[in-house]
Amino acid sequence: MRLNxxxxxxxxxxxxxxIPAPLAQAADTFKLDPVHSYVVFQIKHLDxxxxxxxxxxxxxxxxxxxxxxxxxxxxISVKADSIDTGNAARDTHLKGPDFFDxxxxxxxxxxxxxxxxxxxxxxxVTGDFTLHGVTKPLTVTLTKVGEGDKGxxxxxxxxGYETSFTIKRTDFGMTGMTQAVGDEVKLTVSFEGTK
Amino acid sequence: xxTPQLLLTDVFLPxxxxxxxxxxxxxxxxxxxxxxxxxxPLALAAGFCARFAAVTGxxxxxxxxxxxxxxxxxxxxxxxxxxxxxYMGGTVLKSIGAVLVLAASYSYVLNGRLRDPEMQAEAxxxxxxxTAVGAAWCMVYNRCVGEGKSRFAVPVTxxxxxxxxxxxxxxxxxxxxxxLGLALAGAVSATLLVGLILKTEPSAxxxxxxxxxLGGLLLAGFNFAELKLSNLILIGVAPIxxxxxxxxxxxxxxxxxxxxxxxxxxxxxxxxxxxxTTLPAFLRTMQEQ
Numbered sequence: 001m002r003l004n005x006x007x008x009x010x011x012x013x014x015x016x017x018x019i020p021a022p023l024a025q026a027a028d029t030f031k032l033d034p035v036h037s038y039v040v041f042q043i044k045h046l047d048x049x050x051x052x053x054x055x056x057x058x059x060x061x062x063x064x065x066x067x068x069x070x071x072x073x074x075x076i077s078v079k080a081d082s083i084d085t086g087n088a089a090r091d092t093h094l095k096g097p098d099f100f101d102x103x104x105x106x107x108x109x110x111x112x113x114x115x116x117x118x119x120x121x122x123x124x125v126t127g128d129f130t131l132h133g134v135t136k137p138l139t140v141t142l143t144k145v146g147e148g149d150k151g152x153x154x155x156x157x158x159x160g161y162e163t164s165f166t167i168k169r170t171d172f173g174m175t176g177m178t179q180a181v182g183d184e185v186k187l188t189v190s191f192e193g194t195k
Numbered sequence: 196x197x198t199p200q201l202l203l204t205d206v207f208l209p210x211x212x213x214x215x216x217x218x219x220x221x222x223x224x225x226x227x228x229x230x231x232x233x234x235x236p237l238a239l240a241a242g243f244c245a246r247f248a249a250v251t252g253x254x255x256x257x258x259x260x261x262x263x264x265x266x267x268x269x270x271x272x273x274x275x276x277x278x279x280x281x282y283m284g285g286t287v288l289k290s291i292g293a294v295l296v297l298a299a300s301y302s303y304v305l306n307g308r309l310r311d312p313e314m315q316a317e318a319x320x321x322x323x324x325x326t327a328v329g330a331a332w333c334m335v336y337n338r339c340v341g342e343g344k345s346r347f348a349v350p351v352t353x354x355x356x357x358x359x360x361x362x363x364x365x366x367x368x369x370x371x372x373x374x375l376g377l378a379l380a381g382a383v384s385a386t387l388l389v390g391l392i393l394k395t396e397p398s399a400x401x402x403x404x405x406x407x408x409l410g411g412l413l414l415a416g417f418n419f420a421e422l423k424l425s426n427l428i429l430i431g432v433a434p435i436x437x438x439x440x441x442x443x444x445x446x447x448x449x450x451x452x453x454x455x456x457x458x459x460x461x462x463x464x465x466x467x468x469x470x471x472t473t474l475p476a477f478l479r480t481m482q483e484q
Contacts, residue, residue, distance in 0.1 A: 089368075089480040096368040096420045097263055103419045104261055104307055133261060173261070175252020176371050177197075 030159055030193025032060045032076065037191035039078050039108075043169075044182030051181075053085035053094070055108065062161070062193055064115070064123070064144075072115035074125060074142075076191065078108050098176035099169075105133040110189075113137075125163070134172040140165045145190075155194035162190040197370060205246055205374045206381035213242030213385035221393050232398040233278040235386055239401045240274030242382025243375070243408055250374040262304050262415040263371060266408060269300045273407040277400055290334075293403045297329040298322060300407040304414050325414050328431045329406045335437050336402040339458075348458040350387035352434055353405050355459065357383055359466035360409060360416075360430055366470075366477040369420035372412055379408055426473060429465040436461045 039055040060076035080102035083094050095102040112127035121144040129138035140163045147159040168183050169175075197205075220234020247267050248254045255264030273296055280289055301322045302309060308318035340349045361376025386401060413430060416422035440458040449457065 093368045098370050
């Protein structure tokens with residue numbers, strides 16, 4: 001009987017060790033996938049319509065630690081020169097000194113300083129947001145979209161998150177043409193990463 | 196694009212402010228029985244800076260490092276230095292001082308690039324080139340302003356340069372730089388008109404302020420907006436043609452008024468060429484938008 005118990009215990013231990021570990025273990029660092037990540041913005045034009053644009057090819061890393069969210073971190077960067085609104089002339093103007101001033105301030109960045117888990121799939125992320133050479137603290141709600149091992153061809157383990165927030169461009173010294181182009185900018189950042 | 200009314204305000208408000216400073220300065224000078232030329236660079240800078248917040252959204256912080264904001268303080272610092280320089284030093288010292296002030300102004304505009312190891316060498320090259328051309332402009336202004344009855348060609352040339360530069364900057368995807376150019380043009384025009392009303396001699400005192408501010412605008416326009424090199428060269432060459440008009444045989448035999456027109460026309464030619472070659476592409480773009 002005693003022997004049987006030890007056999008059962010050993011078998012149980014073995015079987016437990018064979019169960020795959022959770023996909024995102026503590027402090028797994030993901031590298032942003034620029035092809036499947038998006039920075040999309042919406043801004044009012046002449047106070048009558050919403051104009052949309054995107055910044056292409058964001059890069060960075062993120063580490064989401066579900067067990068201890070304070071160990072999580074996110075760092076995302078996108079080139080101001082990648083602004084794309086579907087009109088080349090407007091894009092050139094947007095990249096110029098009246099708006100993004102991309103030649104002087106080439107990078108738009110976000111670096112987290114604190115991450116709190118607020119729900120099963122939501123996090124409150126506070127960090128430093130740098131736009132137009134001005135850095136300001138920013139807090140956003142980050143939602144986990146999904147995670148899974150998609151096989152080697154799809155980059156292995158892949159996780160995706162999304163957040164939407166609003167900023168005032170004038171807070172970042174982007175003060176050009178405020179009569180024609182709104183001050184509030186709605187942003188959606190959706191990113192995937194692989195590890 | 197901003198409305199025509201807004202662009203007109205960009206010219207007239209600085210002109211009003213510059214005119215007020217000119218009247219005030221010359222009035223004070225008469226009371227104190229001194230020459231009132233010190234008012235000219237101050238008026239030019241006051242007019243230019245008066246429109247700055249309306250164009251850029253705010254008066255820049257004193258510690259400003261981005262190119263647009265630096266232009267505000269370049270106007271103020273160089274105007275004060277120019278006004279002070281009128282009461283001290285000899286011609287050689289003033290010339291050296293002018294070159295140093297121009298080099299410092301342009302370095303301030305490109306300070307970001309000077310701090311970037313990858314862009315430092317190119318930035319130094321542009322600062323040297325702009326300082327050399329700026330020094331040539333100042334030399335031409337100083338030489339022409341004291342010569343004959345066509346001396347008013349100098350402030351008129353400055354106003355033309357500022358207006359055409361503003362137009363070219365507006366067409367180079369930079370409304371803010373273009374509007375600041377218009378503000379400078381308004382301020383220059385006011386100093387000319389008030390000078391005519393008060394019957395004062397045109398002063399070369401504003402040459403360094405004008406060259407520092409317009410040069411800074413063009414340097415920023417070329418480096419951070421889409422101002423073309425060919426247009427930059429045409430603008431740079433234009434004032435240097437001013438003394439050349441006197442070498443034309445036809446010029447010497449003419450009346451002073453005709454000589455004035457000849458001088459100004461010669462300066463305007465490269466500026467017109469720059470605008471004429473840029474305009475079609477700009478209009479096409481505007482239609483597409």
